Amino acid sequence: QLVQSGGGSVQPGGSLRVSCAASGFIFGRHWMKWVRQAPGKGPEWVSEVDGDGSTTNYADSVKGRFTVSRDNAKNTLFLQMHSLRAEDTAVYYCTRSGSPFAFDVWGQGTVVTVSS
Amino acid sequence: QSALTQPPSASGSPGQSVTISCTGTSSDVGGYASVSWYQQHPGKAPKLLIYAISERPSGVPDRFSGSRSGNTASLTVSGLQAEDEADYYCCSYAGSNGYVFGIGTKLTVL
Numbered sequence: 631q632l633v634q635s636g637g638g639s640v641q642p643g644g645s646l647r648v649s650c651a652a653s654g655f656i657f658g659r660h661w662m663k664w665v666r667q668a669p670g671k672g673p674e675w676v677s678e679v680d681g682d683g684s685t686t687n688y689a690d691s692v693k694g695r696f697t698v699s700r701d702n703a704k705n706t707l708f709l710q711m712h713s714l715r716a717e718d719t720a721v722y723y724c725t726r727s728g729s730p731f732a733f734d735v736w737g738q739g740t741v742v743t744v745s746s
Numbered sequence: 747q748s749a750l751t752q753p754p755s756a757s758g759s760p761g762q763s764v765t766i767s768c769t770g771t772s773s774d775v776g777g778y779a780s781v782s783w784y785q786q787h788p789g790k791a792p793k794l795l796i797y798a799i800s801e802r803p804s805g806v807p808d809r810f811s812g813s814r815s816g817n818t819a820s821l822t823v824s825g826l827q828a829e830d831e832a833d834y835y836c837c838s839y840a841g842s843n844g845y846v847f848g849i850g851t852k853l854t855v856l
Contacts, residue, residue: 672835672847673784673847688844689844690747723791729782729794729801731778731780731845732780732797733782733784733792733794734803736793737791738791739791
């Protein structure tokens with residue numbers, strides 16, 4: 631199970647952090663990923679981090695502005711977002727990569743709204 | 747990285763079969779055995795239906811099946827049921843570009 635918190639509304643240029651608490655599986659054994667979905671649009675992969683947090687990857691649209699991290703002692707995944715833009719407005723989902731190259735467990739989603 | 751191409755809509759009557767296509771390129775769909783499919787009901791998170799082109803996670807009915815030919819993947823829903831009415835998205839690993847999703851197909855059960 632993945633339970634998300636954080637997010638909310640922010641002005642352009644602002645920052646937000648979204649958290650994702652995992653339970654029911656061995657958290658440190660899995661790649662974890664963030665996916666977002668803008669209103670009325672399909673999902674978009676945002677970032678990923680490997681089991682021990684040493685490898686991270688980002689979509690070009692967020693590279694240099696977003697940072698993914700994890701605390702395996704607390705079974706928690708984070709997405710720190712800076713320099714937010716209107717086009718970052720979306721529902722953000724944390725997901726587990728338990729099946730090869732797939733997103734097999736999803737959080738409930740967190741709304742992030744960037745507007746002046 | 748462009749989104750994968752899916753038909754915007756599909757429909758079928760209860761009990762019938764429907765196939766949804768997902769077209770990409772040799773850099774994503776055709777290049778990796780990593781196509782997955784997701785079902786999303788309104789206001790809910792997506793749910794994994796198929797991974798690795800044709801594998802079903804435990805708990806997913808065998809009415810859902812996947813395949814791939816060249817740069818096009820397909821999801822077939824057999825024995826349509828009312829609860830299958832939802833949005834369906836394909837997704838593919840795309841190497842250094844990460845993952846790319848499809849634009850989505852709205853399935854209507856008539």
